[in-house]
Amino acid sequence: MPTSPADRIQNPSPGGAALISIEGVSAGYGSTLALSGVSFSVGAGVCALLGPNGAGKTTLLNSIVGVKRFDGRIEVGGREIRPVRPLNWNHGVSKVGYLPQTFSTAPTLSVDEVATYAAWCNGLGRKAARSASVEALHTVDLAEKRTSKVRTLSGGERQRLGLACAIAHQPSTLLLDEPTVGLDPSQRANLRDYLARVARDRCVILATHLLEDVRVTAGRVVILAAGRVAFDGTTSELAAHGEAGRRDLESDLESGYRRLVEGSDG
Numbered sequence: 001m002p003t004s005p006a007d008r009i010q011n012p013s014p015g016g017a018a019l020i021s022i023e024g025v026s027a028g029y030g031s032t033l034a035l036s037g038v039s040f041s042v043g044a045g046v047c048a049l050l051g052p053n054g055a056g057k058t059t060l061l062n063s064i065v066g067v068k069r070f071d072g073r074i075e076v077g078g079r080e081i082r083p084v085r086p087l088n089w090n091h092g093v094s095k096v097g098y099l100p101q102t103f104s105t106a107p108t109l110s111v112d113e114v115a116t117y118a119a120w121c122n123g124l125g126r127k128a129a130r131s132a133s134v135e136a137l138h139t140v141d142l143a144e145k146r147t148s149k150v151r152t153l154s155g156g157e158r159q160r161l162g163l164a165c166a167i168a169h170q171p172s173t174l175l176l177d178e179p180t181v182g183l184d185p186s187q188r189a190n191l192r193d194y195l196a197r198v199a200r201d202r203c204v205i206l207a208t209h210l211l212e213d214v215r216v217t218a219g220r221v222v223i224l225a226a227g228r229v230a231f232d233g234t235t236s237e238l239a240a241h242g243e244a245g246r247r248d249l250e251s252d253l254e255s256g257y258r259r260l261v262e263g264s265d266g
């Protein structure tokens, strides 16, 4: 069985200090139950959150960040999330950085203004927010665009601006909802490198449909199906669910995923 590079370099074990703890979380929209009794905890490392369309991934991330009402208990860095209140409400700098599935912001603001404002909203003072913006834009390779208006950015550049907004205040946990969608291959590789680096001492939950994201970055995988946890283990354990004799780790992961979620591996 091929071993994931992330398995070797990270400590995705929930046996380490849990940065995010989710216990019996249920949430819905009117009569639609989107999450039903979801429980797992996550320590340092990249934890991939997989599942078919409508499985509840975005609902779970919105619950963790405190913008979606839920039943059950969620703690981030030992602090209980009380929906619906911003995470940093009266508590200083937010411990969470969130890149939503669709990042949108005021088109007439400059790139630098948007990132500075995000850092300020996440609890930094004005001066610290300005330098945090400079650093974050450098990290996502947007430093040269800092004076450009948001409306002039390409789709991939907007996505990277969204990431800069999520990381500028240096949160201990990062929630990223399909962050590699819309990025070109070299920016996608840069983002994966960045995630592997920051996840050494932080928790990253990466919601994605791309098994290459999982292979390259994640040590741990949680699969949601119809609002419930269908799998919780390492990437190697997920691959072990696949049909034997596949070519590589990514094929094993796909086969394991399809067997668990669809009851077949196509």
Ligand SMILES: Nc1ncnc2c1ncn2[C@@H]1O[C@H](COP(=O)(O)OP(=O)(O)OP(=O)(O)O)[C@@H](O)[C@H]1O
Binding pocket: 029, 032, 033, 034, 051, 052, 053, 054, 055, 056, 057, 058, 059, 060, 101
């Ligand atoms: N604002 C909403 N109003 C009503 N139902 C919603 C709303 N948002 C999500 N849902 C429903 O909740 C369920 C979970 O949706 P969610 O967006 O969390 O899934 P997901 O796993 O993120 O899907 P995808 O992979 O397509 O992004 C789905 O049945 C969806 O139709």
